[in-house]
Amino acid sequence: MGKSAVLELQKAGARGASTDASFRVEFVRDWSEAAARWNDAGDGTSFQQRHWLDAWYHAFDTVTPLIAIISDVSSKRDVALVPLMSRPHHGIRLVEFADLGVSDYNAPMIACEAPRDSASMRTMGQALLAALRQLPDRPDLVRLKKMPAEIRGRPNPLVASGWNGSSSLNGNVVEVGDDFEAYRASIRKMQMPRCWRVFTRHPGARFTIATTADEARQFLDVMDVQQHQRMEKLGISFVLDDARHAKFYRDVVSRGITEGYAVVSALVADEGIVATTMGLRHGEAYSLLRTSNAGGQWSNCSPGLLCVERTMAALHEQGVRNFDLSIGNYDYKRRFGARRLPLTDVSIALSWRGAPYLLRDRTAQGLRRYPRLAESVRRAVGPFGKSGH
Secondary structure (H helix, E strand, O other), X not given: OOOEEEEEEEOOOOOOOOOOOEEEXXXXXXXXXXXXXXXXXXXXXXXXXXXXXXXXXXXXXXOEEEXXXXXXXXXXXXXXXXXXXXXXXXXXXXXEEOXXXXXXXXXOEEOOOOOOOHHHHHHHHHHHHHHHHOOOOOOOEEEEEEEOOEEOOEEOHHHHOOOOOEEEEEEEEEEOOOOHHHHHHHOHHHOHHHHHHHHOOOOOOEEEEOOOHHHHHHHHHHHHHHHHHHHHHHOOOOOOOOHHHHHHHHHHHHHHOOOOOEEEEEEEEOOEEEEEEEEEEEXXXXXXXXXXXXXXXXXXXXXXXXXXXXXXXXXXXXOOOEEEOOOOOOHXXXXXXXXXXXXXXXXXXXXXXXXXXXXXXXXXXXXXXXXXXXXXXXXXXXXXXXXXX
């Protein structure tokens, strides 16, 4: 099979101006080819952006790209790009988003001129699934994880299709109005102003956002060391500083720092770099990815939290109003005023080989409603729903 395959499906049941049109689903096996064709910035989460996906497909090259480009035949325009990949998994062919644990959210990229009604979005998702079923090297299982219901205010076609399943993860969103001081007052129990006063008693103490790739990479070097030391102290395996992940994050920074897409910040004193953050900015939204701090003598000023708060304040001045503190329900996110954003996981078996994994995934989703039972099962048979990253 070549680099691409094409399938057209009628938009059965769709209403409005596009009733006579059809969707054309094309699978491209090379990200560079797909990126060159996709000329509409459109709508996507912070993780479905060119800089992120360029770096991802370049760094994680042990999997096979499977990028779906969906076009509307009536308008001859591309309406969606779905960044997928395929890989072998315990003897089956598995299709997933381009993620491997580094993206907080997964979703299609939706063109500005794509249909906006739920019916069209639903049919678009169904067309993608039908196209996957007809691939010559048909996957055994499609596993789509961490999907938000909406993409910048528009329905996610892969959730609108009705393939609903609860996710064990959720986003943590802080919505800040135009008055940042009012927000700061709302989290006064965190005592960030006091922490700032304590921090700035040290010689050379300051907050800074990297403006060059070299400066950002310097911060990332320290972040890797600080996070590794923290995880080692907790007895937790830390993979983000291995060669492949380190290359990936530095590639994202190199590609996106000058445009303000990649945001790397730090608390710095004469004694060295005290705390760091890395995140992504997309319009009025910011997603925090990583944070680290030196701990020890600096603990009295909560440097990790302080670096996050100062980053939020600086980006707020630039027009950011929506701050996502990443997946993972740590207590500090509640103290920042974050509300939980539900996500959807979907597994679809396309062959009998995928059926046991589908059953496993659905069992894991069902058990989430009964935490005590889930823990008993987990101890007996191991964790459910792992994707084998």
